[in-house]
Amino acid sequence: MNLPEYVRLVEVGPRDGLQNEQRPISVADKVRLVDDLSACGLSCIEVGSFVSPKWVPQMAGSAEVFAAIEWRPGVTYAALTPNLKGLEAALAAGVREVAVFASASERFSQRNINCSIDESLQRFEPLMQLAHEQGLRVRGYVSCVLGCPYEGAIAKEQVAAVAKTLFAMGCYEISLGDTIGVGTPNATRRLIETVGREVPRERLAGHFHDTFGQALVNVYASLQEGVEVFDASVAGLGGCPYAKGATGNVATEDVLYLLNGLGIRTGIDLAALSTAGQRICNVLGKTNGSRVGAALGAASRAE
Ligand code: HMG
Ligand code: MG
Numbered sequence: 001m002n003l004p005e006y007v008r009l010v011e012v013g014p015r016d017g018l019q020n021e022q023r024p025i026s027v028a029d030k031v032r033l034v035d036d037l038s039a040c041g042l043s044c045i046e047v048g049s050f051v052s053p054k055w056v057p058q059m060a061g062s063a064e065v066f067a068a069i070e071w072r073p074g075v076t077y078a079a080l081t082p083n084l085k086g087l088e089a090a091l092a093a094g095v096r097e098v099a100v101f102a103s104a105s106e107r108f109s110q111r112n113i114n115c116s117i118d119e120s121l122q123r124f125e126p127l128m129q130l131a132h133e134q135g136l137r138v139r140g141y142v143s144c145v146l147g148c149p150y151e152g153a154i155a156k157e158q159v160a161a162v163a164k165t166l167f168a169m170g171c172y173e174i175s176l177g178d179t180i181g182v183g184t185p186n187a188t189r190r191l192i193e194t195v196g197r198e199v200p201r202e203r204l205a206g207h208f209h210d211t212f213g214q215a216l217v218n219v220y221a222s223l224q225e226g227v228e229v230f231d232a233s234v235a236g237l238g239g240c241p242y243a244k245g246a247t248g249n250v251a252t253e254d255v256l257y258l259l260n261g262l263g264i265r266t267g268i269d270l271a272a273l274s275t276a277g278q279r280i281c282n283v284l285g286k287t288n289g290s291r292v293g294a295a296l297g298a299a300s301r302a303e
Contacts, residue, residue: 004228006265008044009252010175010205011037013280014065015046015080016249017237019058021284027061029283031068036276037234038072041268042252046099046231049080050089066093078139082113087127091134098131099175100124101141102166104159105148108179112143121165128170140171141207145191146183156194164198174199175231178218181211181247185221192225205229208250210236210289215250216258223262230255235277236289251290253277271296 014034018025030048037045047069048062062079071077078097081087090098102120103109109117131138144151145159163174176195183191188206195204206222206229208215219230232255238248256270270292277293288294 002226003223003262004226004264006228007223007259008229009042009255009266009268010044010046010078010229010231011042011234011252012046012207012231012249013037013233013235013237013252015048015059016231017233017235019049019056020238020248021058023284025058025284027064027068029280030061030065033234033276033280033283034065034069034077036279037273038070038075040272040276041266042273043074043267044076044078046078046080049082050086050093051080051082063089063093066095076137081127083123084126084130087130087136091130091136095136097137097139098127099139099141100127100166100171101143101177102162103143103148104154104162105144105151107150108144108148111150117162121162121169124166124169132170138171139173139175140166140169141175141177142166143177143179145176145195146178146187147180149180156191159191160195160198163195163204167199167203173203173205173229175205175207175229177207178209178215181209181215183208183218184214185217188218188221189225192222192227196225201226202228205231207231209238209247210250211247216254219250219255219258223264234273234290235281235293237280237284248289251277251293253290253292253296257292 049059053060079090079095081090081098142162208218232252233249234252236248236251274293274296278297281288
């Protein structure tokens with residue numbers, strides 16, 4: 001079987017993870033998390049988002065976080081920006097890569113960003129233009145690719161159409177989001193096959209939430225389909241504010257353990273990452289959502 005030699009992990013814990021935590025998190029704790037993560041060898045970190053604080057209060061301090069983190073050379077520090085207002089705030093904070101998000105489900109789009117899929121794509125046009133003028137890289141997310149909390153099954157052709165549009169608009173990579181974590185490996189493979197006809201596979205990323213415990217097998221299924229980029233959240237932090245019951249992304253430690261076992265390089269130090277994961281869990285007062293992180297933590301306490 002042909003698996004990639006190198007995989008890029010995009011750490012989304014500080015954004016996708018923390019955006020859904022109930023307990024308020026200080027700017028200092030967010031900064032510490034981001035700095036811990038970059039020290040582990042992660043080269044892409046989604047630090048926060050510039051969205052309405054009424055909708056997502058946990059992301060309110062993102063500008064302060066960007067101002068205080070250590071900008072390590074070679075690391076991409078990205079922000080989620082839903083509209084021009086968000087992009088302008090990101091630019092003011094010195095951000096050089098942003099992400100936009102559209103849904104493959106009409107009803108999820110209405111609930112999450114208050115407009116139709118088409119309207120959301122139109123909203124990105126001025127954003128893409130300004131990002132292009134400023135030389136920023138833009139990543140595109142598609143949500144609900146393997147199911148929607150309101151509509152149920154989503155046609156893979158619909159996912160492919162949204163992905164194609166985002167790619168044509170200038171997104172350099174399309175991250176396919178199983179927002180509610182319902183996908184299983186064969187569905188994942190079929191989805192990549194269909195989307196891969198519209199967007200080159202080397203430009204696709206997998207973004208699997210772990211609600212039904214399938215995220216890691218879906219990562220493996222995607223690797224078999226030639227996907228080489230995965231989003232993951234340290235300690236499995238997070239959920240989705242608009243998808244009831246959705247848990248966090250697949251834990252970065254768990255994906256890394258899998259990749260290490262497969263002999264796939266990432267440049268990331270698993271021991272350091274586990275320590276970072278446990279530290280943020282202690283700050284949040286929650287159980288570690290990474291099986292690998294918990295196992296390594298238990299082993300080190302037993303020594
Ligand atoms: P809107 O069109 O202005 O309409 O924003 P609105 O009624 O939803 O928002 C109104 C208020 O938000 C106004 O303030 C705006 O100024 C303000 P008010 O007049 O009421 O005081 N506002 C903003 N404030 C700060 N920064 C901004 C901004 N834009 C408007 N950029 C919008 C529509 C989508 C921007 C808004 O609804 C919003 O920010 N929603 C939050 C969406 C969000 O963050 N969702 C979670 C992230 S997506 C996700 O997690 C999925 C993903 O992980 C992939 C996957 O798992 O599938 C990416
Ligand atoms: Mg997500």
